[in-house]
Amino acid sequence: MSNLIQGRTGEWEVVIGMEVHAQVSSQSKLFSGAPTQFGADPNQNVSLVDAAMPGMLPVINEECVKQAIRTGLGLNAKINCYSVFDRKNYFYADLPQGYQISQFKYPIVGEGAIVIDLKDGSSVEIGVERLHLEQDAGKSMHDQHPSKSYIDLNRSGVALMEIVSKPDLRSAEQAGAYMKKVRSIVRYLGTCDGNMEEGSMRADVNVSVRRPGEELGTRTETKNLNSVRFIMAAIDYEVQRQIELIEDGGEITQETRLFDTNTGATRAMRGKEDAHDYRYFPDPDLLPLEFSQSLVDELAAELPELPDQIRERMVGEYGLSSYDAAVLTEERETAAFYEAAAKDQDKKLVANWMSVELFGALNKAGKSLADSPVSPAQLGGLVALISDGTISGRIAKDVFADMFETGRDAADIIEEKGLKQVSDTGAIEALIDQVLADNQDKVDEYRGGKDKLFGFFVGQTMKLSKGQANPAMVNDLLKSKLG
Amino acid sequence: MSNLLDLTALQARQGLEKGDFTSVELTNAYLAAAQETKGLNNYVAMTEARALEMAAASDAKYAAGNAGALEGLPIGVKDLFATNGVPTTACSAILKNFVPQYESTVTSNLWADGGVMLGKLNCDEFAMGSANETSVFGPAVNPYSAVGGADLAAGGSSGGSASSVAARSSIMATGTDTGGSIRQPAAFCGIVGMKPTYGRCSRWGVVAFASSLDQAGPFTRDVDDSALMFKSMASADPKDSTSAHQPLPDIDGAMAAGVKGMKIGIPSEYQMDGMDETIIKLWQDGQAWLKDAGAELVEISLPHTKYALPVYYIIAPAEASSNLARYDGVRYGNRIEEGGSLDDMYEITRAAGFGDEVQRRILIGTYALSAGYYDAYYLKAQKVRRLIRNDFDEAFKQVDAILTPATPSAAFPLGVKQADPVTMYLNDVFTVPANLAGIPGMSVPAGVNGDGLPLGLQILSGAFAEDKMYAVAKQIEQSAGFSEVPSRMAGGAS
Numbered sequence: 001m002s003n004l005i006q007g008r009t010g011e012w013e014v015v016i017g018m019e020v021h022a023q024v025s026s027q028s029k030l031f032s033g034a035p036t037q038f039g040a041d042p043n044q045n046v047s048l049v050d051a052a053m054p055g056m057l058p059v060i061n062e063e064c065v066k067q068a069i070r071t072g073l074g075l076n077a078k079i080n081c082y083s084v085f086d087r088k089n090y091f092y093a094d095l096p097q098g099y100q101i102s103q104f105k106y107p108i109v110g111e112g113a114i115v116i117d118l119k120d121g122s123s124v125e126i127g128v129e130r131l132h133l134e135q136d137a138g139k140s141m142h143d144q145h146p147s148k149s150y151i152d153l154n155r156s157g158v159a160l161m162e163i164v165s166k167p168d169l170r171s172a173e174q175a176g177a178y179m180k181k182v183r184s185i186v187r188y189l190g191t192c193d194g195n196m197e198e199g200s201m202r203a204d205v206n207v208s209v210r211r212p213g214e215e216l217g218t219r220t221e222t223k224n225l226n227s228v229r230f231i232m233a234a235i236d237y238e239v240q241r242q243i244e245l246i247e248d249g250g251e252i253t254q255e256t257r258l259f260d261t262n263t264g265a266t267r268a269m270r271g272k273e274d275a276h277d278y279r280y281f282p283d284p285d286l287l288p289l290e291f292s293q294s295l296v297d298e299l300a301a302e303l304p305e306l307p308d309q310i311r312e313r314m315v316g317e318y319g320l321s322s323y324d325a326a327v328l329t330e331e332r333e334t335a336a337f338y339e340a341a342a343k344d345q346d347k348k349l350v351a352n353w354m355s356v357e358l359f360g361a362l363n364k365a366g367k368s369l370a371d372s373p374v375s376p377a378q379l380g381g382l383v384a385l386i387s388d389g390t391i392s393g394r395i396a397k398d399v400f401a402d403m404f405e406t407g408r409d410a411a412d413i414i415e416e417k418g419l420k421q422v423s424d425t426g427a428i429e430a431l432i433d434q435v436l437a438d439n440q441d442k443v444d445e446y447r448g449g450k451d452k453l454f455g456f457f458v459g460q461t462m463k464l465s466k467g468q469a470n471p472a473m474v475n476d477l478l479k480s481k482l483g
Numbered sequence: 484m485s486n487l488l489d490l491t492a493l494q495a496r497q498g499l500e501k502g503d504f505t506s507v508e509l510t511n512a513y514l515a516a517a518q519e520t521k522g523l524n525n526y527v528a529m530t531e532a533r534a535l536e537m538a539a540a541s542d543a544k545y546a547a548g549n550a551g552a553l554e555g556l557p558i559g560v561k562d563l564f565a566t567n568g569v570p571t572t573a574c575s576a577i578l579k580n581f582v583p584q585y586e587s588t589v590t591s592n593l594w595a596d597g598g599v600m601l602g603k604l605n606c607d608e609f610a611m612g613s614a615n616e617t618s619v620f621g622p623a624v625n626p627y628s629a630v631g632g633a634d635l636a637a638g639g640s641s642g643g644s645a646s647s648v649a650a651r652s653s654i655m656a657t658g659t660d661t662g663g664s665i666r667q668p669a670a671f672c673g674i675v676g677m678k679p680t681y682g683r684c685s686r687w688g689v690v691a692f693a694s695s696l697d698q699a700g701p702f703t704r705d706v707d708d709s710a711l712m713f714k715s716m717a718s719a720d721p722k723d724s725t726s727a728h729q730p731l732p733d734i735d736g737a738m739a740a741g742v743k744g745m746k747i748g749i750p751s752e753y754q755m756d757g758m759d760e761t762i763i764k765l766w767q768d769g770q771a772w773l774k775d776a777g778a779e780l781v782e783i784s785l786p787h788t789k790y791a792l793p794v795y796y797i798i799a800p801a802e803a804s805s806n807l808a809r810y811d812g813v814r815y816g817n818r819i820e821e822g823g824s825l826d827d828m829y830e831i832t833r834a835a836g837f838g839d840e841v842q843r844r845i846l847i848g849t850y851a852l853s854a855g856y857y858d859a860y861y862l863k864a865q866k867v868r869r870l871i872r873n874d875f876d877e878a879f880k881q882v883d884a885i886l887t888p889a890t891p892s893a894a895f896p897l898g899v900k901q902a903d904p905v906t907m908y909l910n911d912v913f914t915v916p917a918n919l920a921g922i923p924g925m926s927v928p929a930g931v932n933g934d935g936l937p938l939g940l941q942i943l944s945g946a947f948a949e950d951k952m953y954a955v956a957k958q959i960e961q962s963a964g965f966s967e968v969p970s971r972m973a974g975g976a977s
Contacts, residue, residue, distance in 0.1 A: 048585060052809040054578065055565045055587060055688040058721050087805050089852070093825055098808020149825075151813070277853035281861060284694035285686075285800050286724050 001171040007243045010406050014239050016169035017129075017206040018231075021184050022161045022192040023136070023199070024067045030135050030159035031058030031101065038198050039070050042152040043162040043409050052096035057285050060085075064159040065289065066343065067191040068108050069163055074129045074185045074306055077112025079296045081286030083132075085286045089279040094138035097233075104280040107132035113187065115308065116177040117326055126178055127159050136160050155199075161192070167206065167216070172235040176228045179203060180330070184297060184307050188332045202226045207238040209246070217242070222259050222266050232260040238266055279415040308382060318347035325353050333369055340376035345383045353383055357397070361404045373407040374400075382410040394467050395419050423470040428461070428477055431469060435460045436481065446482060454478070487512040488651040488974045492708040495654060498966035499555045499970050500547055506545070509654075510538035510599050513557040516973030517601065517652040523624045523637075525647040527562050528570050529602035532652055537599040543678030543891030544597060553715050555596030559653030561644050562603040562798045563610055564590050564699070565688040567602075573690040573951030574618035575608045577810045577817050577836025587688025588720045589657060589699045596715040601653055605643025606836050609807065610664055610692040612864060613910040615642025616901060617840040625894050626650035635894040636666030638910075641702065646673040648702045653971045655712050656702040661692050662795050663890075663914025663957040665700045670889035672941025673928040673967055674957070675709045676702050678914075680946045681921035682727030683713075691806040693799040694725070696918040704926060706956045713949070729947045737950035738909030738957040743777030747955065748882035752788035753913060755891060761932040762888045768888055769929060769940045773955065781882050785874040790867045792793050796853045796908060797864035798919075804842075804848030810836065843904065872920045879945035884955045887913050889926040889939035913941060923949050927956045929963040937967055 004011040029036055032049035051058045072079045084106040087099040109131035117123045138156035142149050163182060169175045183201060186192035193200050203226075208219035223239060225231045237259075241355060256275075257266040282288075303314075309331040314325035328338045328351060340349040362372060382403065386396050391414055401411045416421055422428060425432055436443050437456060446453040461474045487509050490498060498504055514534060517526055534557065536847035541555035565571045565583040572578040586594075594600065605623040605808025607615050614636035615623040625635035626649050641658030645668035648656050658665040658680035677700045691697060701712035713732070715903040720726040749770060754763070770780055812818030812832035819831045835858040837845065840861035851860040878885065891912060900907045917924035923946070940959055944952035 051814055052585065052817070053565075054571065054573070054581070054583070054809070055583075055686070055689045057687050057723050059722060089805050089808060089828075091808065091811060091829055093811075093813050095813060096809060098811060099805055279805070279849065279854075279857075281801065281805070281852055284725075285691075443766070483925045 001245070003174075003241060005209075005243065008247050011212060012209045012243050013212045014170055014235075015208050015210060015219075016171075016175050016235060017167035018161040018165045018169065018178060018305070019181065019204040019206075020165075020176060020201065021037070022071075022131075022163060022182070022186055022194075022201050024064045024159035024161055025190060025192055026061060026063045026067060026159055028061055029135060029157040030061055030064050032157050035159065036158050039220060040154055043152070043154065046156065051095065052098070052154055058101060058283070058323055060286065060289065061159065064133060065108070065291070066299060067159075068131060068161055069296055070189050071163075071186055072109030072131055072187045072304060073110065073193045073300050073303055074191070074297070075109070075114055075131065077110040077128055077131065078110035080106065080108055080110055081293060081296070082106065083108040083289045085133075085283045085289065086280045088282045089277050092137065092140075092151060094140045094153070094156065096138065096153065096156055100135050100137065101283055101286070102134035102329070103132035106288075114178075114181055116174060116181045116473050118173060121322070124168075124174060126168045126174070129164040131161050131163045131167050134162055172232040172239070175205060175235055176232045179228050179231055184330060184332070188304055188306050190304070196226050197227075199226065203231055205231060205235055205238075207235055207242070208252070209239060209242045213449060215337060217255050219256055220252065220257050220266075222257045223269070225259055232257055233264050234266055237264060238256075245302070261274040307335070314347075316475050318342070318351070320348060320351050324351045325356055331369070337369055337376050341379040341381060341383070345380050346387050349383050349387065350380065353400075354380060357400050361400075373405070374403050378403060378409055385410055386415065389421060389470065390414065390425060391419055391421050391469055392467065395421070421470050422465055422468045423473060425473065425477065427470050428473050431461050432457075432477055432481055433462050435464060443482070444483075454482070486974050488516055488630050488904040490654075491704050492553075492654045492711060495556060496554070496711075499541075499595045500550065502545070506538040506541040506599060508730050509555060510534050510557045510601070513653060517647075519973045520626070520652045520971065522649045523626060523646050523650055523652075524621055525643040525650065525652055526602045526622045527605050527618075527643070529576060530569055530600055531585055533569070534599050534601050537594070537674040539915060541597050541599060546772065546927055547594055551558040551595065551597030552711065553593060554576065556598055557601045558593055558598045559601050559604045559644060559647045559656035559928055560590055561657050561659060563604050563606060563659050563690045564657060566590055566600070566603065569603065571603070571690070571761050571905040572619070572884055573609045574606050574620055575810075575836065575838070575841065576619045577833070579619065579817060581816050583688075588685035588718065588722065589716050592715055598685060598715070604641075604647055604653075604656055607640035607642070607664075608841050609803070610640035610659055610661055610697075611689065611775065611803070611840050611844055612639040613663070613667060613907050614895075614897065614900060615639040615668070618895065619838065622897050624723045624897070624971075626971040627673065627894060627908075627936055628970050629732045629896055633896045633936045635936070636671065636897050638671035638894065639947070640664040640668075641676075642668050644662070644702045645669050645674060645676065649670070649674050649969050650702060650971060654704075657699060657716070658702050659692075659699045660687060660918065661698075661799060662912075662918050663911040663937070665702065666924055666939070667890050667916045669702060669935065670780065670925040670928070671894035671907045671967065673937030673965065674702060674704055675706055675707050675925065675927055676700065677713060677925040678917060679713060679717060679948050679949060680727065680923045682725055682818035682878060682920075683717045683923075683949075685723040685726050687720055693802040694806060695802060695873065696795075696799055698918070702884065703762060706738070706953065708954055709925070709956075710738065727947065732948065732950035733965050734897045734950050734953045737954040740954065741776060742773055742954055745778045745884065745951065745954065746781050747773050748781050748878050748885040750783050750885060750887060752785050752786065752879070753887040755912070758888070759801070759892050759932060762891065762938055765890050765930045765938050766886070768963075769959055773958060776958050778955075778958075778961065782883070783878045783882060785871075785878060785916070786812070786826060786873050787867060787870045788916060791919055792908060792912055793872055794864045794867045794871065795849070795911070795919060797860050798868065800848030801851045801861050803953060804845045807837070807841070807845055808908060828899070838902070851933045868919050870915055875916070875920045875922055875943075875945070883948075883951045885946065886955065887941045887943065889913060889941040893932045893936035893938055895935070917943055923952050925952050925956050928965040928967075929959055932963065935967070937965070
């Protein structure tokens with residue numbers, strides 16, 4: 001699939017790099033013991049260190065380091081057993097220390113790569129440049145008072161992982177897929193909860209355009225995008241803006257831009273000349289971060305199965321289609337639901353029932369998988385009854401609708417409603433005899449060579465059995481009777 | 484009963500143990516001494532009520548037979564240490580009226596061992612200075628006066644601590660040493676000042692000047708007291724990531740064993756042009772004393788010594804420029820609002836809150852870290868720092884300790900070096916290398932100059948080998964027999 005964009009004067013190639021900021025899932029902050037939980041009242045989760053009181057010192061939270069290593073492993077990246085925390089100096093009211101502790105020259109994670117899957121079924125490998133640990137800042141609130149700004153330091157010092165991609169992305173779709181994939185990986189790993197609406201993940205996108213094969217164009221950086229939709233919209237807008245500007249004889253200025261979620265447009269925030277000089281230097285309050293390869297190996301051994309691995313297993317061992325496998329592994333919870341439902345069952349049948357019936361019903365009811373009235377075991381139970389011929393697929397749909405509404409087991413519903421499939425030869429023969437007797441004219445026509453009428457007799461027999469007759473047996477017996 | 488103020492800390496500790504007097508009596512004597520020597524401007528805050536409360540508690544401990552190592556001894560605290568519920572200002576206008584709700588690890592250690600807190604002692608603003616003249620409270624004054632009576636600098640930055648111990652308004656005091664801020668004022672005031680190995684004393688709760696250089700240490704009247712106080716101050720602190728987890732050496736054992744057989748390095752680079760003749764003479768005396776006591780003198784070279792001061796004046800301001808960014812008027816301390824933007828508030832608050840020397844160093848440090856200058860200044864300075872450290876590593880392969888002068892001159896009159904910061908910076912030429920290398924250093928009073936002003940000798944040892952340093956210091960003290968007392972001392976010369 002070509003990603004080239006047709007402009008007025010010819011084709012353009014889009015080049016995108018992303019910086020994803022992911023909040024580390026941890027009980028306490030990167031350098032203090034203050035809790036990280038979301039939704040606390042302002043300034044409740046603030047220690048002396050987070051408020052940068054005089055004489056306070058940072059102490060690294062070991063769990064955050066492990067989470068960064070796990071994430072690095074999940075991104076198939078090189079783990080650096082030696083890394084350094086630097087101070088990034090700038091003044092802002094919600095930055096108590098007057099600097100952010102980050103990693104500049106020596107990040108904890110180096111180069112890696114992940115594979116993203118596109119709608120057309122193709123996949124692309126996207127390079128990861130690095131991942132580093134850093135502190136989040138607090139939050140400034142400018143709408144609480146007519147002349148004052150309020151500061152909430154709850155987020156101050158919370159651990160973030162900044163995951164920097166290589167400029168390998170070529171379209172808004174790829175950028176969206178990349179974000180989803182990174183999100184999926186950290187959620188599988190449990191290293192970030194991925195809640196974009198709570199600010200646990202956000203992205204900065206670097207966008208430039210160029211004529212195919214030419215040098216990289218000047219890029220702009222659009223900051224703080226907190227949904228996949230906004231990421232894609234901001235890129236679409238920025239690409240159009242840049243192409244039009246260049247085609248009209250203008251030049252792109254290297255600048256930082258903001259995305260307006262109301263208008264869908266980006267606007268300049270500050271230019272290159274206003275860029276901060278962050279005066280990075282190694283934080284003298286912290287020793288270089290060093291750990292052994294054996295810690296990395298240990299964490300690697302404990303790593304949960306990642307979506308790509310599960311998918312491979314689903315396709316290879318279960319024989320699922322690549323599409324079904326992708327749908328079932330997008331979220332960790334979905335894959336876990338499927339695995340539980342499919343245990344000892346027909347894998348393909350469960351996949352089918354989950355992605356068609358269950359997702360359809362959940363969608364219609366506006367529910368998420370977590371709220372599903374049908375448990376994995378119940379779905380598995382239903383499929384088992386289809387597989388062993390207790391009910392037909394047709395009946396199963398009615399049973400499922402009942403299950404979804406009442407949360408009851410399939411077996412109970414079938415028992416109560418008497419929906420059990422009829423596989424008794426005598427009973428089915430009786431039904432067939434009646435159908436044939438009631439439709440003597442059609443029988444004559446069939447015998448006169450009108451083969452197509454066979455389906456009619458099947459349909460009538462099934463109808464008479466209220467759908468409970470075993471369809472295969474109906475077929476066989478009809479053939480012999482009409483024979 | 485003899486004058487309580489005449490007793491060293493160890494003597495007072497014995498007197499308390501024996502019940503010759505109580506801690507409340509001792510503390511009252513020191514509180515009175517602080518009043519009597521008020522003209523020296525050493526205390527910036529007194530905590531009388533707390534002192535007497537702690538003293539009474541100490542008396543109870545003696546009575547119960549579970550007295551700590553410093554039980555009942557009245558101690559002064561440099562105003563750089565956060566003290567819970569007591570103003571902690573770093574002697575800066577920007578922190579005027581700041582009262583922390585936490586206690587520094589070092590002072591917590593002292594109180595845990597029974598120390599009694601007298602109050603907070605004057606120092607240079609954010610510990611930046613060598614004469615205590617940058618303090619917002621005005622300079623601490625040396626209890627020794629110039630011929631003719633002019634006020635002399637107590638040294639800096641821990642001028643109030645040194646002057647107080649010399650003037651006997653505290654039996655011991657805490658200091659911090661970033662480039663000589665303990666050793667230089669100790670030398671100027673004729674007392675013992677010790678900077679431990681970097682990492683020995685926790686920096687948690689100490690207002691930061693330059694994180695990679697700052698180290699707390701004791702001011703005491705003699706070497707034994709220094710060891711006593713150091714042992715209480717030091718601890719491995721999980722709240723300070725740069726805290727050392729090395730056990731303390733056997734200092735008392737080393738002092739008892741003496742210097743016989745020890746190798747003492749004499750660095751040729753510490754012989755500087757234009758140095759006071761009496762200081763050169765004193766240094767030679769010191770060498771002779773150690774030789775007489777059975778030590779072997781070894782001429783050594785520390786070739787990068789001449790770069791120490793320039794390197795220090797890049798690294799220290801660079802770290803300071805970042806460390807002091809938190810004093811922005813947003814959360815605590817003084818804020819000055821005159822309308823306008825957030826940036827306006829920062830500018831007005833910081834311009835009013837920081838004195839000239841602090842502003843100078845913030846500017847130097849900001850410059851040294853700026854894009855385009857970082858490699859030439861900060862990075863280069865770090866490389867040279869490494870070389871200075873290597874010099875000492877090499878030296879300590881050959882020798883157990885190094886003997887040098889503590890300062891290039893005796894105490895100078897207040898006000899004379901204000902105009903030219905570089906002359907002031909030169910005061911730290913002998914002390915700065917130890918901070919850059921992270922090794923311990925100690926200044927011991929060893930003689931006087933022609934005007935009767937005290938002079939100190941500095942003893943350096945390898946990292947975590949404070950025992951060797953103390954052994955040499957003890958010998959110097961014994962051989963020198965320094966017995967001068969300042970003219971402006973509480974209780975008068977006895």
